Amino acid sequence: MQFKHDTLRSQFYNLNATDPRLRAVAAELDFFFQQKFGRELLVTSVWRTEEEQKELYPQFFAWAGRVRPSAHLDTPCRAIDLRSRDLRPEEIEALWNYFETWWDELPGWAILANDRGEGFPHIHIQVGKK
Secondary structure (H helix, E strand, C coil): CEECCHHHHHHHCCCCCECHHHHHHHHHHHHHHHHHHCCCCEEEECCCCHHHHHHHCHHHHHHHCCCCCCCCCCCCECEEEEECCCCCHHHHHHHHHHHHHHHCCCCCCEEEEECCCCCCCEEEEECCCC
16 A cells, blocks of 8 residues: 555554454455555555645535545545556446445444545545444
């Protein structure tokens, strides 16, 4: 698994601030992806501050008067984003299907292909609340 920058690697492997179930799922998805396609996944987001969340979703803040809820804001963090702009549709579908095979029925666990239309397409992975 690759990381957009070293800070993300530190966040991801922080034992107290990132949910260990998230690390396990991400590692398994990366292992699957490497075996199937011969490439590593790239993590682009782990923890997020409320200020960062407000900057990413200003319309929600303007409408609701608060930051948009996100598993990236939880402690421990329950979500990561993976770069998808370099992935082919069949690669995204394979990741989606693999996730759904093993974790789809767990409450709060999700994989979302997110293209906000602002040049930041990504895959959001999250685990449920404990």
